[in-house]
Amino acid sequence: MNQLVSGDIICDCLVIGGGPAGSVSASIIAEAGYDVVLIERAVHPRPHVGESLMPATNEVLERLGIQEKIGELKFIRKVGVQFVNPAGKASSPFFFRQHDDQPASETWHVERATLDHCLFDNASEKGARTMESVRFLKLERNEPGNHEVLVDDRGETRKITAKVLVDASGQQSVLAKHFSVKEMEPVRKNISIWTYYQSCNDVFADEAITIIARTKEANGWFWLIPVDSKTLSVGLVGDVGTIHSKASTNAERFLEFVSQNEFVDDYIASLNLTQFGDFIAAKDFSYKASQPSGDGWVLTGDALGFIDPVYSTGVLFALKTGELAGDAVVDGLKSGDLSQQQLGSWYPEYGEKVELLRKLVDLFYDGNFSFGGFISDNPDCSYQLADLLMGRVFGREKTDFFEKVEVWKNQQKQLNVTS
Numbered sequence: 001m002n003q004l005v006s007g008d009i010i011c012d013c014l015v016i017g018g019g020p021a022g023s024v025s026a027s028i029i030a031e032a033g034y035d036v037v038l039i040e041r042a043v044h045p046r047p048h049v050g051e052s053l054m055p056a057t058n059e060v061l062e063r064l065g066i067q068e069k070i071g072e073l074k075f076i077r078k079v080g081v082q083f084v085n086p087a088g089k090a091s092s093p094f095f096f097r098q099h100d101d102q103p104a105s106e107t108w109h110v111e112r113a114t115l116d117h118c119l120f121d122n123a124s125e126k127g128a129r130t131m132e133s134v135r136f137l138k139l140e141r142n143e144p145g146n147h148e149v150l151v152d153d154r155g156e157t158r159k160i161t162a163k164v165l166v167d168a169s170g171q172q173s174v175l176a177k178h179f180s181v182k183e184m185e186p187v188r189k190n191i192s193i194w195t196y197y198q199s200c201n202d203v204f205a206d207e208a209i210t211i212i213a214r215t216k217e218a219n220g221w222f223w224l225i226p227v228d229s230k231t232l233s234v235g236l237v238g239d240v241g242t243i244h245s246k247a248s249t250n251a252e253r254f255l256e257f258v259s260q261n262e263f264v265d266d267y268i269a270s271l272n273l274t275q276f277g278d279f280i281a282a283k284d285f286s287y288k289a290s291q292p293s294g295d296g297w298v299l300t301g302d303a304l305g306f307i308d309p310v311y312s313t314g315v316l317f318a319l320k321t322g323e324l325a326g327d328a329v330v331d332g333l334k335s336g337d338l339s340q341q342q343l344g345s346w347y348p349e350y351g352e353k354v355e356l357l358r359k360l361v362d363l364f365y366d367g368n369f370s371f372g373g374f375i376s377d378n379p380d381c382s383y384q385l386a387d388l389l390m391g392r393v394f395g396r397e398k399t400d401f402f403e404k405v406e407v408w409k410n411q412q413k414q415l416n417v418t419s
């Protein structure tokens, strides 16, 4: 639903970007009774990468009261994950309900256009003034309590005055860039190339697992995610230099890696799938903002930070930061405290939890580490690993999983030296 607003706009809060993070923040702030404007430069439903969710997303969706609505969208239920090694050997699938047998342990493979549209509409239903085809241009006046922002509204420049700003503009990170707080991380210079395959028949059931298949080169991997009964999303992630050296176009690079990967090649052939549409590429570099907030502004979702997508963490982080920043804005508006400290009060605990998943990503890329080997020597850690794979870190007790990993790695080193 798009609400037309003419002339200059005055509001309590301007949320920039109508993806998952922005829609959640806007819903929460509007529901608390504040006047929120949510601007989105595209028009929903708009396509987006990131189709596999983590079970912990349920916790935020439940808070928003839209579980049932999302259930009605008939996405494919995601019931687990499976990892395949570079030699093409698949590990046993990890089924979430074997770890915790309740519906909330499952999640979805989604068509992002549909999910994001649903979240955006929810913000509108909660009372946010939603505007599409409206693009943030510039922070004209940086004054907490009285910011002035210029936007492009279908070719017309318009002024929005807001007490507080939420940057939910995804990788554009418009405010993070304005305040020069976006910092690239010096780990892994990866690129992603993705496309879609389809069948004429219903080859995927209403439940599926996400498959992560390692490549032999580029320290990379493929994702295989069924997004509806006929369509498979296939993405390649790996070292940009190695992938670029393979061929001159993204299509050739992608197809070259598929042909080298017996597991992926066989999977596609066995279902008789045909590639369709573009080969889309994106840099996959990790980054995070050096500060999550400033006086009168706060960052959420990809505007705040991005980590490698191997465990499908992005939408969870977007929903969670949307929620935490939304609550901080509500409290700030209530008390009249829109300071950097108030708006970022949630971040220290949040950042600690994100760090756990970041460490899990590092282990995935660590050629000297084997999850199978570690769990077989430390079976008591399998529950901790399961929680991490399900994204169940927020509001949970501290885990000593990574301390145990370090001990195990040192033991392996010793064994290698003595053998």
Ligand SMILES: Cc1cc2nc3c(=O)[nH]c(=O)nc-3n(C[C@H](O)[C@H](O)[C@H](O)COP(=O)(O)OP(=O)(O)OC[C@H]3O[C@@H](n4cnc5c(N)ncnc54)[C@H](O)[C@@H]3O)c2cc1C
Pocket (backbone or CB within 6 Å): 016, 017, 018, 019, 020, 021, 022, 039, 040, 041, 042, 048, 049, 050, 051, 052, 053, 054, 134, 135, 136, 137, 168, 169, 170, 171, 172, 174, 192, 235, 282, 283, 284, 300, 301, 302, 303, 309, 311, 312, 313, 314, 315, 316, 318
């Ligand atoms: C290759 C790859 C694979 C991924 N796979 C997964 C996955 O399987 N699972 C998962 O959970 N996550 C995945 N992610 C991450 C996930 O896509 C993102 O983390 C998630 O979309 C972040 O949500 P967001 O709301 O912060 O940003 P976005 O979803 O990007 O939304 C930001 C919105 O802001 C709008 N915007 C931008 N600039 C402006 C402007 N100037 N004015 C107004 N509006 C603006 C954009 O149009 C957009 O709609 C993947 C990412 C990549 C790169």
